[in-house]
Amino acid sequence: MKTAVRKNSIISAPANYKSLRATRFKKILSNYELYLFLAPTLLYFIIFHYVPMYGVLIAFKDFIPTLGVWGSPWVGFEHFERFFNSFQFWNLIKNTLALSFLQLLFGFPLPIIMALLLNQLRNQKYKKFVQTVIYAPHFISVVVLVGMVYVFFSNTGLINNVIMIFGGDPINFMAKAEWFKPLYISSGIWQETGWAAVVYLAALAGVNPEIHEAAIMDGASKFQRIINVDIPAILPTAMILLVLSVGNFMNIGFEKAYLMQTPLNVTAGEIIPTYVYKVGLQNAQYSFAAAVGLFNAVINFILLWAVNKAANKLAGTGLW
Known part of the structure; x- marks a missing residue:
């Protein structure tokens, strides 16, 4: 009897699978407009994000452009070992982690606080004015933002003029390594806090007024x-x-860090993304730069997985 039931289940399994596929295909046909709507986005990610991933192979090869990716000789983990043994390794890790941690520490809670404060305002005209003022910096390009930082914090800039009015000595902020991180973090907070608060304001708008x-x-x-x-x-x-945010922990803003670097503050401003750009594009060390970038991506993935798992356990909310 058991054998007969088992045989019947084995025979019926392919039939059930075929019926499920037919039902799924009918659902796709009945909602084809939605799939057509999604098609451009899917094609974008497939063409520009997934297809180029085969290029990661050059991190394990001595890439020679004339031979191509497949024709270049295989060197294994040689480029990774070179990076780990480099005198710049620990400085790059320290700078990248420090900037990322400080950006998360100060930049993440401020939009929440800003959204909570704005949500308590009852004067709608004043509320809209404040929202406009704090949102506006987000639309300033990185190049313009860094130009403003140079103008304000140069030897003859506004900040030094104020310092000299009060009898102090001017400070060459952009030439001192110890000022790189404060300027980087504070300018990022000024530019992005208002825009990041929009998401939390939208969430607060969904709170039932009857609860209040x-x-x-x-x-x-x-x-x-x-x-x-x-x-x-x-x-x-x-x-x-x-x-x-934690999943993007190691990929902090390359453009701003690169533009803010000077020969005198580069010891504090050199991070992994700028290092990859310099050795990869400027020095044409493609395989070595790919290995450093892959190392950075793996660290990001591990952090994303760990934090997502912790979020699911602690708050019951995560990306998956």
Whole structure:
């Protein structure tokens, strides 16, 4: 009897699979407009993100352009060992981690605080004015932003003029390595805080007003309502954005770091993305640069997986 049931299940499995495929195909045909709508995005990622991934092979080869990717000789982990033994390795790791950590530490909570404060404003005209003012810096290009930093913090810039008015000595901010990180982080906060707050404001807009009314009836203060109503409402959104931020931990802004570098502050400003650009494109060491970039990507993936797993356990919210 058991053998007969087992044979029947084996025979019926392919039939069930075929019926499921037919049903799925019918659903795709009935919603073909949605798939056509998604097609350009899917093609973009396939052509420009997945197909070029075969180029990672040059990290394990001594790439010679005339021989191509497949024809170049295989060298294994030689380029990785060269990077790990390089005198710049620990300085690059330290600078990249320090900038990423400081950017996350100061840049991540500020949009949440800004959104909570804006959400409490009742004067709509003033609220829109503040939103416009804090959003505007996001639309400034990186080149213009760095130019503003140079203008404000140069020897004859506004900041040094204020320092000299109060009897102090001018500081050459852009030539001192210890000032690179504060200028990088503060300029990024000024540019992106307002824009990042938009996501949290959208989440706060979905909070049912009746919950606030009930809390007011129970005697809750404004601060208590922020803690017990608003923050729980935006917590899932905050966790998703935190996972994404940590997943991009090692890929901090290449353009701004590169533009802010000078021969005098490069010891504090040299990070992995700028190093890859210099050795890969400027010095034409393609295989070595690919190995460094792959190492960076692997670290990012490990961080993304670990933080996503922690977020699922602690808050029940994650990317997957």
